[in-house]
Amino acid sequence: xxxxxxxxxxxxxxxxxxxxxxxxxxxxxxxxxxxxxxxxxxxxxxxxxxxxxxxxxxxxxxxxxxxxxxxxxxxxxxxxxxxxxxxxxxxxxxxxxxxxxxxxxxxxxxxxxxxxxxxxxxxxxxxxxxxxxxxxxxxxxxxxxxxxxxxxxxxxxxxxxxxxxxxxxxxxxxxxxxxxxxxxxxxxxxxxxxxxxxxxxxxxxxxxxxxxxxxxxxxxxxxxxxxxxxxxxxxxxxxxxxxxxxxxxxxxxxxxxxxxxxxxxxxx
Numbered sequence: 001x002x003x004x005x006x007x008x009x010x011x012x013x014x015x016x017x018x019x020x021x022x023x024x025x026x027x028x029x030x031x032x033x034x035x036x037x038x039x040x041x042x043x044x045x046x047x048x049x050x051x052x053x054x055x056x057x058x059x060x061x062x063x064x065x066x067x068x069x070x071x072x073x074x075x076x077x078x079x080x081x082x083x084x085x086x087x088x089x090x091x092x093x094x095x096x097x098x099x100x101x102x103x104x105x106x107x108x109x110x111x112x113x114x115x116x117x118x119x120x121x122x123x124x125x126x127x128x129x130x131x132x133x134x135x136x137x138x139x140x141x142x143x144x145x146x147x148x149x150x151x152x153x154x155x156x157x158x159x160x161x162x163x164x165x166x167x168x169x170x171x172x173x174x175x176x177x178x179x180x181x182x183x184x185x186x187x188x189x190x191x192x193x194x195x196x197x198x199x200x201x202x203x204x205x206x207x208x209x210x211x212x213x214x215x216x217x218x219x220x221x222x223x224x225x226x227x228x229x230x231x232x233x234x235x236x237x238x239x240x241x242x243x244x245x246x247x248x249x250x251x252x253x254x255x256x257x258x259x260x261x262x263x264x265x266x267x268x
Contacts, residue, residue, distance in 0.1 A: 044131040048082040071144040076228035077201030079135045083164040088188035090124045091171025092181040132157045148234035156228040166249040169256035176263035220248040
């Protein structure tokens with residue numbers, strides 16, 4: 001008797017996997033891909049290293065008088081910016097799954113339709129935590145000492161990762177709409193580069209022209225960077241910036257989450 005005949009003959013009912021179990025399985029699949037192809041983590045490490053080292057030693061003395069003083073401004077900003085940039089690669093991975101045929105195989109599985117999207121987000125947490133560890137570890141090596149201590153750093157990382165996951169839903173929806181990794185990366189870069197550089201990540205906006213400062217002040221990355229600075233440097237008054245960051249996170253989640261699931265359900 002074949003294994004299938006045995007399975008059908010034993011009379012037991014096979015239950016459909018729950019949403020969380022299925023999502024965890026797809027998340028584990030994505031983590032295994034990272035383990036077998038560590039090159040996928042290169043961007044997660046290269047982006048924070050490049051911006052932290054380059055901007056600290058090029059502009060630290062000119063902007064803040066010393067590299068140590070500039071690190072207090074730059075490092076929390078680079079943490080926010082790096083995670084935001086890294087989010088695009090999750091969307092590109094999902095687009096590759098859809099375009100490469102993996103999606104067609106997953107559609108036949110008796111699991112919740114959104115498990116592939118949510119599982120990818122769960123694996124992205126590992127990528128974001130890795131990038132955060134690179135930023136903070138590099139900063140400590142370069143002389144940064146967070147006055148907020150470990151609690152402040154952990155709170156900033158948690159806030160940034162939550163925003164990154166919400167932003168990942170936007171790229172997931174885009175990936176399901178265009179089904180092309182190159183297009184996803186191109187559009188994401190066109191959105192994230194202006195948000196990253198027209199922000200308070202690298203400099204304070206006090207000397208900017210009024211029209212540019214208005215954009216910088218409304219930029220969600222500026223609010224995220226400001227909240228991270230206050231938490232990591234223990235400067236107080238972070239409540240308003242944290243609130244704005246959480247509102248942006250909630251808005252992205254509430255809009256892009258259902259949109260991504262609807263686009264996923266329409267694939268085929």
